[in-house]
Amino acid sequence: MNERDDATSATAGGADLPLLSVRHIVQEYVSRGPGGVKAGIVHAVSDVSFDLGVGETLGIVGETGSGKSTLARATIQVERPKSGEVWFKGRNLVELSKRELRHARRDIQMVYQDPFGSLNPRWRVEDVVAEPLIGHTDLGKAQRRARVTELLDLVGLNPDVYLRRRPLELSGGQAQRVAIARAIATNPALIICDEAISSLDVLIQAQIMNLFEKLRAELGLSYVFIAHDLATVKQLSDVVAVMHLGQLAEVGTAERVYGSPRHPYTRALLDSIPGLDPETGIARRPVTLRGEPPSPLHPPSGCRFRTRCPRAQDTCAVEEPRPVDVGGGHRVACHFPLETEPTVSVESLRASMPVRSPVRAGPVA
Amino acid sequence: MKTLEDTAVPVTAEIHPDAVLLVEDLRVTFARSGPPVHAVNGISYQLRAGQMLAIIGESGSGKSVSVRALMGLLPPSARITGSARLVGTELVGLDERSMRQIRGRDIAMVFQDPARSLNPTMSVGAQIVEAIRTHRREVRKAAAADRAVELLKLVRLPAAERRFHEYPHQLSGGMRQRVMIAIALASNPKVLIADEATTALDVTTQAQIMELLVDLQQRLGTAVVIISHDLGLAASYADEVLVMYAGRIVEQAETAALFRNVRMPYTKALLGAIPQLSTPSHSLLAVIGGQPPDLSALPPGCAFEPRCPRADEQCTVRPELTEHEPRHRYACWHPHLDADRATPPEGAVTEGEGQS
Numbered sequence: 001m002n003e004r005d006d007a008t009s010a011t012a013g014g015a016d017l018p019l020l021s022v023r024h025i026v027q028e029y030v031s032r033g034p035g036g037v038k039a040g041i042v043h044a045v046s047d048v049s050f051d052l053g054v055g056e057t058l059g060i061v062g063e064t065g066s067g068k069s070t071l072a073r074a075t076i077q078v079e080r081p082k083s084g085e086v087w088f089k090g091r092n093l094v095e096l097s098k099r100e101l102r103h104a105r106r107d108i109q110m111v112y113q114d115p116f117g118s119l120n121p122r123w124r125v126e127d128v129v130a131e132p133l134i135g136h137t138d139l140g141k142a143q144r145r146a147r148v149t150e151l152l153d154l155v156g157l158n159p160d161v162y163l164r165r166r167p168l169e170l171s172g173g174q175a176q177r178v179a180i181a182r183a184i185a186t187n188p189a190l191i192i193c194d195e196a197i198s199s200l201d202v203l204i205q206a207q208i209m210n211l212f213e214k215l216r217a218e219l220g221l222s223y224v225f226i227a228h229d230l231a232t233v234k235q236l237s238d239v240v241a242v243m244h245l246g247q248l249a250e251v252g253t254a255e256r257v258y259g260s261p262r263h264p265y266t267r268a269l270l271d272s273i274p275g276l277d278p279e280t281g282i283a284r285r286p287v288t289l290r291g292e293p294p295s296p297l298h299p300p301s302g303c304r305f306r307t308r309c310p311r312a313q314d315t316c317a318v319e320e321p322r323p324v325d326v327g328g329g330h331r332v333a334c335h336f337p338l339e340t341e342p343t344v345s346v347e348s349l350r351a352s353m354p355v356r357s358p359v360r361a362g363p364v365a
Numbered sequence: 366m367k368t369l370e371d372t373a374v375p376v377t378a379e380i381h382p383d384a385v386l387l388v389e390d391l392r393v394t395f396a397r398s399g400p401p402v403h404a405v406n407g408i409s410y411q412l413r414a415g416q417m418l419a420i421i422g423e424s425g426s427g428k429s430v431s432v433r434a435l436m437g438l439l440p441p442s443a444r445i446t447g448s449a450r451l452v453g454t455e456l457v458g459l460d461e462r463s464m465r466q467i468r469g470r471d472i473a474m475v476f477q478d479p480a481r482s483l484n485p486t487m488s489v490g491a492q493i494v495e496a497i498r499t500h501r502r503e504v505r506k507a508a509a510a511d512r513a514v515e516l517l518k519l520v521r522l523p524a525a526e527r528r529f530h531e532y533p534h535q536l537s538g539g540m541r542q543r544v545m546i547a548i549a550l551a552s553n554p555k556v557l558i559a560d561e562a563t564t565a566l567d568v569t570t571q572a573q574i575m576e577l578l579v580d581l582q583q584r585l586g587t588a589v590v591i592i593s594h595d596l597g598l599a600a601s602y603a604d605e606v607l608v609m610y611a612g613r614i615v616e617q618a619e620t621a622a623l624f625r626n627v628r629m630p631y632t633k634a635l636l637g638a639i640p641q642l643s644t645p646s647h648s649l650l651a652v653i654g655g656q657p658p659d660l661s662a663l664p665p666g667c668a669f670e671p672r673c674p675r676a677d678e679q680c681t682v683r684p685e686l687t688e689h690e691p692r693h694r695y696a697c698w699h700p701h702l703d704a705d706r707a708t709p710p711e712g713a714v715t716e717g718e719g720q721s
Binding site for chain 2 (some may be wrong): 063172201209210268272281283290291
């Protein structure tokens with residue numbers, strides 16, 4: 001049962017058993033054309049493996065269609081994966097019956113992008129947050145109410161004000177806090193956040209990110225944090241996985257993946273971010289990656305990134321690169337990985353930022 | 366007790382010779398059953414040919430409403446006052462018929478969601494041809510089709526001739542946004558407004574679209590207004606930045622000057638709330654609490670006062686947007702000046718959480 005192969009635990013220091021071990025997950029869909037004719041297979045997730053330690057946060061980044069959300073859904077068995085294993089607290093979730101799974105979900109909860117879409121608009125906040133308690137615990141009515149009050153306090157909503165409100169009477173940030181209160185109601189070990197802060201305003205985003213950090217510290221939560229925003233993921237994660245067209249291009253500690261990325265795709269993503277140094281006020285104009293992401297219906301042969309890769313050679317079209325450990329649990333799937341850069345300090349990063357092109361002359365007003 | 370209302374003097378006193386758009390004391394109020402909503406409360410700015418201006422703010426700051434007002438895209442409940450002159454033509458109070466002439470021809474807009482802005486039942490090419498012939502009936506269909514392919518090449522849509530015949534659902538999000546830009550450029554407008562045009566796109570596609578906008582602005586001399594919540598985006602591409610809060614401009618300067626010397630605590634707060642690639646994992650962001658004010662019950666003083674870490678009694682009187690430094694305006698009684706640059710923004714907590 002413990003034959004978790006290529007145990008490249010990203011858990012730095014090699015703690016005890018990881019909380020979550022995903023092995024060789026494959027998820028494919030049949031795409032149908034007009035008249036229901038089979039048009040092809042969408043390779044949504046192709047052989048992805050990772051580990052998540054207790055109290056750790058794994059960030060998953062990648063473009064639209066890279067399979068981030070599909071991977072999350074296959075992990076918690078919302079959609080059963082085509083093949084692969086998901087070990088959570090010593091049990092393989094893939095083999096559990098529906099009934100057993102429902103029980104296991106007490107320990108894994110999800111927070112989605114649109115809080116209004118995931119909260120019943122006709123229920124009051126109190127009922128929304130109490131619902132998982134009814135299914136998963138045997139608390140009485142008064143105990144449930146006490147627990148809901150406690151939960152709202154924890155996520156920074158005054159229970160006296162918000163208990164009786166309905167979701168549409170809340171702002172986006174408040175609604176997301178309610179969704180989080182609901183997610184932590186049953187004391188889960190793991191929370192999967194799928195673009196949970198992407199639709200919020202900058203200042204509210206920062207509040208919710210700090211809330212996630214607070215809950216992590218106070219409740220010992222583990223997170224899988226899926227987002228397309230690389231800086232957000234960096235801020236929250238211990239380990240970061242970069243997904244490209246259904247595969248993991250690179251996995252490693254946040255410091256290593258961002259500080260010295262080895263996969264050209266990771267480099268390209270990082271170079272695409274419009275940056276701004278808050279202290280010097282110097283902006284960094286992005287370097288663009290050419291071309292469109294290929295279709296998951298017909299992924300390129302060999303390395304799936306080769307059509308956009310500046311380093312691609314003939315081998316890349318023939319042979320699919322396997323993830324290779326380049327040290328310290330940092331895995332890279334590339335035939336021609338980038339050289340290790342010296343550990344980047346904030347100062348050198350700042351110095352390397354090209355000064356933006358001079359502003360065209362002319363008075364402001 | 367001077368407030369902006371008392372001083373009816375236009376803020377943009379000196380008109381630039383290249384100015385294509387001149388907005389003065391623009392106000393937008395929405396009537397409804399309750400108290401009216403004051404979405405835009407007296408903003409003034411000018412836009413020069415070939416300039417890229419960024420309007421930054423949170424939801425409800427009035428950034429979108431202020432430009433939609435210029436294009437006559439607001440519902441009938443909106444009451445618009447003030448002035449907005451597009452190369453001499455007054456847009457405020459213009460009848461729908463004349464507005465239709467100007468919209469798309471002189472001023473065009475690209476929206477956040479290209480999938481919803483395009484007609485799913487028409488080929489991409491047909492939609493561009495329609496845009497071309499709306500304003501110039503005399504152009505023959507064949508000529509318009511040639512021009513459409515040219516436009517698709519201009520916006521760097523790969524395989525333009527083939528894509529001409531394709532439908533929106535056959536294109537990716539980035540390609541659809543390129544088509545939207547091609548449509549917006551169909552009659553060579555003087556002003557192009559991109560309202561959160563790259564927000565829904567991937568970071569890689571966003572960089573491509575922004576590069577395209579910069580290229581068009583430089584090659585065609587189009588003035589571009591980008592409306593965004595993303596300070597990093599504005600800092601990287603715009604020449605000038607306006608920061609809006611509760612329907613007013615609270616800080617305005619050339620990009621480099623603004624971000625080197627952020628004065629207004631609200632701009633500072635926005636900046637502090639952005640996660641940085643250079644900070645270690647699990648560090649907390651400097652956040653300010655509270656919500657933007659209710660636009661139907663704005664405080665008499667500075668609208669940011671209830672959330673501002675620097676606020677005191679003086680802030681119950683609204684500070685005017687004033688040019689305190691050359692080409693740098695801000696509306697604040699207690700700006701962050703150079704002397705306190707070394708200190709982190711108030712409320713900043715950084716915690717080196719130990720990792721398990």
